[in-house]
Amino acid sequence: MPAIRTAHVALWVAYAVLVAVHVGSLLTDAELLQRITQPMFAPLLIAVVLTAVPRRTRTSVLMVLGLLFAWAGDTLAGLASQSGQLIAVLSFLAALVCYSAALAPLWNRSRDPLRIALAIPYGGVVIGLFVACADGAGPMLPAVAAYAVALATMAFLSAGGNGMTWTGGTLFLLSSSMLAMDWFLPGASIAYSGVWVMMTYTVGHALLIAGMVRTLPARRWTSRAPAAALVIVEN
Numbered sequence: 001m002p003a004i005r006t007a008h009v010a011l012w013v014a015y016a017v018l019v020a021v022h023v024g025s026l027l028t029d030a031e032l033l034q035r036i037t038q039p040m041f042a043p044l045l046i047a048v049v050l051t052a053v054p055r056r057t058r059t060s061v062l063m064v065l066g067l068l069f070a071w072a073g074d075t076l077a078g079l080a081s082q083s084g085q086l087i088a089v090l091s092f093l094a095a096l097v098c099y100s101a102a103l104a105p106l107w108n109r110s111r112d113p114l115r116i117a118l119a120i121p122y123g124g125v126v127i128g129l130f131v132a133c134a135d136g137a138g139p140m141l142p143a144v145a146a147y148a149v150a151l152a153t154m155a156f157l158s159a160g161g162n163g164m165t166w167t168g169g170t171l172f173l174l175s176s177s178m179l180a181m182d183w184f185l186p187g188a189s190i191a192y193s194g195v196w197v198m199m200t201y202t203v204g205h206a207l208l209i210a211g212m213v214r215t216l217p218a219r220r221w222t223s224r225a226p227a228a229a230l231v232i233v234e235n
């Protein structure tokens with residue numbers, strides 16, 4: 001196995017271990033460990049992308065930009081203040097816009113009717129959740145509305161990529177929905193909601209990135225050596 005592919009696989013393993021450690025910290029209420037591990041998700045996924053793409057493309061640039069915004073959101077999501085929550089929402093909103101821009105060409109090339117039909121209810125889920133959380137959002141309502149639209153758009157477009165992007169987009173939608181209920185709908189009670197939010201978010205994010213990487217035409221470990229040519233010399 002080429003060294004770059006070994007590094008790529010090792011990064012995925014490191015990501016899985018990090019997720020397990022973070023979930024364990026949630027179950028044991030280890031707040032310091034939670035704050036240390038959560039901002040490390042996006043940098044590992046950025047390294048995953050960079051070890052896979054052989055050259056800079058529109059899709060890879062949008063993935064990295066989306067992950068940088070997600071890193072900002074992960075870093076600020078733990079803040080209890082409303083201003084911290086607002087910046088986190090805006091950061092994830094920017095990430096969703098980047099992912100949607102990366103997914104749009106894939107959706108245009110492979111419009112699977114079944115996936116599209118199954119993706120249509122996403123809009124209904126987001127609208128219903130937004131209506132339920134509107135009162136609790138307060139001054140953050142415009143940002144939450146924009147985020148809801150971006151979330152539904154990304155989830156819908158993810159259905160047009162492949163099975164991994166579709167599953168990742170759906171889990172991302174589920175994670176954000178549960179997080180919105182935690183933040184803006186205090187009456188809603190989901191057992192271990194923090195654990196479920198992070199499990200669906202980390203797995204969904206990973207599948208979304210892995211699915212977009214899979215759509216790229218080449219990998220860094222793909223041999224690009226020219227094929228040997230048979231030359232016959234006549235005397």
